[in-house]
Amino acid sequence: MRLSTMRKMWPLYRSWDLRARMEMLGSFACSKIHVSVSGTFSSQLPSSNSSGSCSRSSKEVVAVVVVVVAATVVVVVVAATVVVVVVVVVVVVVAAVVHVVVVVVVVVVVVVVVVVVVVVVVVALR
Structure with a gap:
């Protein structure tokens, strides 16, 4: 330097x-x-301007936004997949041990969790 x-x-x-x-x-x-x-x-060092920020081209800004959105989508999809796999394993174990009523309740919970994850993803990407 x-x-x-x-x-x-x-x-x-x-x-x-x-x-x-x-x-x-x-x-x-x-x-x-x-x-x-x-x-x-x-x-x-770039020439100083009033805001202290650097000027970036629109392609650089779009590239950064695309990478951030893609990373967010990948993280959410992986997390949702892990949740679904765990819930399916729990449902199979519960079905082998307990009544069919409990299995229906667990399936409803899984559906609610998936809907919540989808809503969170949609809100996060807005």
Whole structure:
């Protein structure tokens, strides 16, 4: 890291103003880090603007949103699958041991859980 970059970052370490720290961290996180052949690091800080945020292209923003939504969907689907498998195992065990009435109640509970998971997914993706 160049000395000029370190000087620009110094207010971050001595400032008690949280907003100033966040703006400084945001501008530093948006900086382009380069690695030269010799292995030394250099950083080019973007020109500072009033908001302290970096400008990103719409393709980058869309890519980030797509990745976040895809990760959320995968996590919810895996969690729902685990819940359904556990409930099915419980239903099979209960059916082998107890009356048919209990099995009907467990099936109703499974349906309610699946509906709740679907509603949570739909609300989370909005």
